[in-house]
Amino acid sequence: MSESKKSLNRREFFSFLAVGWITFTAATAGLLGLVFRFLYPNVNFEPEMEFIAGIPGDYDNGVDERWKNGFGVWIIKREGKLVALSNICTHLGCIPNWLPGELKFKCPCHGSGFYPSGINFEGPAPRPLERFKITTLPDGRLKIDKTKKYRYEKGQWNNPDSYIEV
Amino acid sequence: MEALKEFVNILSGPQYSFTLTLIMFYLLMKYYRIIGTKKFAWGFVILMTPVYLWFMSDDVFRTIIATPDNIPISILLFSVFFFTWLTVHKAAINDERIEAGECPIEGLPENREKVWSWPNLVYNELFVIIAGTIFLIVWAIIFKAPLEEPANPTWAPNPAKAPWYFLGLQEMLVYFDPWMAGVVLPVFIIIGLVAIPYIDTNPKGNGYYTFSERKMAISCFMFGWLVLWIFLIIIGTFLRGPNWTFYGPFEYWDFHKVVAEANINLSEIIWIKMLGTTMPSNLIVREIFGIFVILAYFGISGAMITKKWGQDILEKTGKIRYYFFLFLVLFMATLPIKMYLRWLFTLKYIVALPEWELNL
Incomplete structure (x- = not known):
């Protein structure tokens, strides 16, 4: 040793x-x-942040729910404007439902209500739903970019990227 | 019978049932010596059993009560009733003894006898562990866990309910901004509970039940516990249905029930309705009334309470302890105040600054 x-x-x-x-x-x-x-997931089930949403002619006046379950977006056509509205409640981030009979979005968590325009009018939600960036591609299709958000109370709904004239 | 059910439905509306709970809480604190008698307890049980059976004979009510998720709340309800009565009962007996100049029951020589924790306490604990495990296993076998489909970030169940022990918080959120009811108020609840032994240095009531010697402390705590926590859990569990709309105990959960409840901010009431002008563009000017109301609430009502009731405690406990306690009590009182403002004036926020994520 x-x-x-x-x-x-x-x-x-x-x-x-x-x-x-x-x-x-x-x-x-x-x-x-x-x-x-x-710490990072093996598979990410979260919806894509950018997607192509057909052409403006696909949508009738009113609320269109076809992208809600896949991408969390309502396409709303009213008053000559096409808008991509977020489906995240501005109170605590639940997913409101569109109630066609009552013509409003209603959150199942705390009862916040929104008009089809996205403006909050009942329940505790402090501000309107957010809009996503919506642009027309050169071939006429719509592109929705969820990384860009437009908030009403900050006056961002006047931004030309937040809606499309139809 | 249908008319009676309709009446119960209306009476359970949050504004009425909360007021009733407040009155019942006041009666409990005021007439605790009557409520704490065994005669009263048996009378209450005999009186309430037919009422309970009548409630259970209704299909809608039974469906809600028998939902596996809601069984813990039924257990909670009965145990809260029983243990509240038990403490009131023991306090009532002790208070009478103290008034007669005797020592409390816990202070009698035969009750002051000391025993070893091993085996006396450890045996009891072992029994409780085994009994609790058996109870949970049997429960898990009888009532299956309500598993649903995999989580989907773009879809929520309707109504979306928190675990039952958080339903009081969820009910609070209906009246507050998420920052307030989700973060600030729960933090103050925890801080307040942690601070109790530091704020409350009164040695009375240590080791024995009493109410008359600790009226203010017990009332404050029981108000927060019974009225602001248990009651809100019951409302959130049994009486909140699809779209978080209120449904009476006998009311079918109709997804299309429409309740018109347009809420407006204080600034909108003052600028548009009362002054008839447009909203000022400057945020601080727009919300100046609300900010003033909040400051006045904490300042003026705090000063008034101190002047009327607080001098005695202020002298006994010192400035830091007293003002911290006063602040916690005033903060606790914001919840019922905000609830009544919503019910009476459909008021949404006193200060609404969504631009800064600040809504009070």
Whole structure:
């Protein structure tokens, strides 16, 4: 035992230390990397942030629900404007339902109500639903970009990107 | 019978049932010596059993009560009734003894005898663990968990209900901005509960039941617990249906029930309705009345309460403790005040600054 201990000189001790330290660092970094990777989902079921929504002629006057379940967007055509309205309630982020009989959006969580225009009128919602950016592509199709939002109370509904004249 | 059911439906509306609960709470605090007698308890049980059976004979009511999600609230309801009565009962007996100059029941020599925690306490704990486990297993076998389809970020069930223990919070959210009812008020509830031993240094009531010696402290706590927490859980569980609309206990959950409840902000009432002008574009000018009302509420009513009732406590507990306590009580009172303002004036927000995500 004592001989083997003596055979480890200073130079060798430092090279052992270096190898050990590098191994330890690599193992810790690898472990942290795994933990970090674990925080992200393997499959992302969230809807795409940009999508093509047909041509303006596809929509009748009123509220169109065809993109609601896939993309979380209502297309609303009224008063000569085509609008992409978010379906996230401005109170606490629930998903309101469109009630065709009562002509309003109604949130199932705390009872906020919105007119077809998106303006809030009942329940606790403090502000109107948000609009998404809607543009016409050169071939006449509609492109909806959910990364850009337009808020009524900030006067952003006058922005020409927030609606399309039809 | 139908007319009576209709009457119960109307009476359970939040504005009436909340007022009734307030009155009942006042009577409980005022006449606790009568309510705390065994005679009263048996009379109450005998009187309420036929009422309960009559409620249960209704199909709609039975459907709501028997939903697996709602069974814990039924259990909660009965246990809250029983344990509230039990404490009131023990406090009533002790208070009479204290008035007669005797010591409380817990202070009698035979009750002051000490025993070892092992095995006396540990055996009881072991029994409770086993009984609780068996109860939960049997419950889980009898009532299946209501599993639904996988979560979908673009769709919500209707009504979308929180777990039953959060339904009081969800009911609070109907009257407040999410920042207030979802973050600020719950944080103050937790801070307030944590701060109780630091605010309340009164040694009376330690180790024995009493009400007359601790009237203010017990009333404040029980108001928050029974009226603002339990009652709101009951409303949120049993009486909130599709679209978070209110439904009476005998009312069928019709998805197309229309309730007109257009809510308006204080600034809109003052500028448009009372002054007949348009809303000012400057945000602070627009909301100046609401800001003033909020400041006045905390300032003036705080000062008035201090002048009328607070001097005694202020001297006993010191400035920091007293004003912190006063602030918590005033904050707690904002919930019923806001609820009544909504019911009476369809008021939405006193200060509405959605531009800054600030709504009070």
